[in-house]
Amino acid sequence: MVDRAVARRPRCADRPGLLGASKGAAHLLARGVSVVGIIANGRSWRNTREAVLNHAPPGVLVEAPETLDGYPAALTRFAQAGVSVVAVDGGDGTLRDVLSALPQAYGDKPPSIAIIPSGKTNVAALDVGGVARSAEGLERLAQAATSGAWRAEEIRRPIMVTTDGWTRIGFVFGLGAYERTTRLVNERVHSRGFAQGIGVALGVLMGGAAAFGKDRQIWRSGVPLSIAVDGAPARSGHSFVLLATSLHRLILRLYPFWGEGEGAIRLTEIAAPPRRLARGFLALGLGRKPSFADKEGYASLRADQVSLTLSDPFILDGDAFSPGPDGRVELKAGSAIRFVSL
Template sequence: MPECRAMGGEAKGTGLRPRVALLSNPRSTGNLAQLPRIRAFCDAHPDLFHYEVEHSWQIGEAMATIAKIGPKLLVVNGGDGTVQAALTEMVSGDHFGGRAPPVAVLPSGKTNLIALDLGAAGDPVAALERLLAVAQGDLSPHTVERELIALTGGEGASRPVIGMFLGGAGLADIMLYCRNRIYPLGLPNGISHFLTAVAVIVRQVFGLHASFLPPAAKPLSIQMKSRGPIQGKFSLLMVTTLEKLLLSGDIGAHRAGQLKFVAVEEKPWSLIRAIAASLRGRLGRHQLDGVHIEEADEIEIDGDQSEVILDGESFRAGVGKPILLKRAAPLAFVKLAA
C-alpha cells in the first residue's frame, strides 16, 4: 500500500493506484501543528500518496514523482508560496505532459488566499477528508477553471513564475511589514492582521512616519495596452485572477480570463473609499477618485527597487528591469462547497 512520504523518500506500494496525491510543506505555519494529524490520516488511507518537501527546489522532483503515479487529484498542503511553486512546476515543468490533474489547496498558511478562493477553510484534515471523498466519484461537478498570472522580468527572475495573486506598492510593503515585524511576535493570525491594519491606518490615513510603521510607498509606473500609463505613489496595488480579494470583496469581473487590476493612489480618502466600497461589494461598479480598476491581458510594473509579492514570494523591479505580468494557460481546480 502507498504510505506517507517524508522529504522525498522512496514510494512504497502494492500496485494500487492512489486517487489523490498530497504535496506538503512541513514548514508552512499551519503544518507546524497539523502535520502529525495529516500524516496519521495518510497512514489510514492507502489511496492517498503523500510527498513532503522542505525547500522550494525540491518541488520539481516531487512533481516528477507525482506525475509517474498519475493521481486523479493533486492536493497542495502549504501556504500561498508553496502553491505558487507547485503551480510554476505544473505549468513550466511539463511533468504531466499536458494532462495535469485538478488541484486543490488545504488552508495551511498564514493568509490562505488561494485556499479561501477555492472554498477550503478551517481544519485542513477535515478539508482533506472531504477532498478524498470527492475524489471517489466524478470530479467535474466540483471543478472550476482558473486563469493564472505569469510573472517575468524584474531582478533575478530566470523563468516565468506562476501565481494567482500579486500585491505591489504599499500593499507589498504592508505584507512584508506583517511578515517581518508582526508575525515574529508569535501572535494569532487575527491579532497580527489587526495590528498590521492599525499600523497601516496610522501611516497612510494620518500620515505619521516612524521606524516601527510600514515604509512610505515608492513611485511606480504601470503600463497596460488598454490605456495610457498610470504613474505615482500607490497605497495599494493588486493584480489577481481570484474571485475573492484581500478585502473580502470582488471587483466584478466583466471579461473572462482577464487579469484584474486595482491600484489606489496614496491619498487618505482614496484608500478609505476603496475599502468601504470593497466591504460593501461595490468596488469597481462606480468610479472613485484616486482608484484605478482595469482588466488586461498584460501589465507592466516599473519602478526603482520596488517590491511586488506573488503568492508569498517577493520580486523586485529595477531601473530598466520592469516586471511583466501576462495571462498563463488556465488550470483546473477543485472547489469545495462553502
C-alpha cells in the same frame, strides 16, 4: 527569499513519492488508477502541530520537498505515477510554488488541485474551497478522486509573474502600500501568532494607521512605476498602491475591484499622492467604486497582460520579490486550473 521547504523529512522519506505505502497503494499504481498526491510544506503555519502526513490513506502518495528546487522533481514523480489530483498542504506561498512547478512536470495537461489550507493566510482556499486536514478528510479526498463526487469545482486562471529570467505563478500581486503593509504584518503580526482573518484585519488597521501617521509622507509618496495594459502605450507615474488578482473573492470580503471587461486579471491602482484617502478606503472596504474615482486617480480594470517597470519590491502571495536590473515585471493570465473541494 527563504525557500519553501519541509523542515523535517517524513517517515519513509528515502522512498520518493511513497509514504508508508500499503499493498493496496501498490495495487492502485500497478493498475494505473488515478491517485491523489499530497505535496506538503513542513514549515507552514500548522504542520509543526499537526502530523497530516501520518493521516494519508492507502493509495495516496506524499512528497515533501526540502527546497524550492525540489518541487519540479516531486511533481514529476506524481505525473509519472498517474496522479490526477494534487493536494497542496500549506498556505498561499506553497500553492504558488506548486503552481510554478506544474508546467515542467505536467506540461499543458495540469492535474486538478485540492487545497489543504494550513498557512498563515489561505486566500486562495477561501475563494476556491479546500479539504480538511484530518484523516477522515483525506480519506474522503481519496474517494472523491476516484468517484469524481466533489462538493464543488472551480476554474481559475492564475497570474504568471515574470522578472529577471524567472516566472512564478500565483494569485495575489501587489506593490506600494500593499507591499509595506505586508511587511508590517510579517514583522509584527504573524511573528506574534496572529494569522488568517485576524492577521489580515490587524494588517489593514496598521497600514491605515501608517498612511495617516507620522510616516504618512513616505507612504503617500508612493513608488515609481511604468504600466502598460494589454499592449497599450505605457503610462509612467507614482502609485500609492496597486493590487491585482485573478481570484473572485478575497479575505474579509475585501474586494476593491470594479473594472469591467473579460480579462482574467483584476487590477486596482490608486495614484500617489492619494487624494480623499479616508473616503476612498471606506468605499473600497465596502466593495464600491468611490464616487470621485475617475477624478482623483482611483482606477480599476480587467486585463490579460500587464507590463510594469519597477524599482521597488512587490508581493506575490505573501512573499516579497525584487524586480530584475531592468525593472521589468510582466503579469500574464495563465492557463486554467481546476480546483476541487469537499
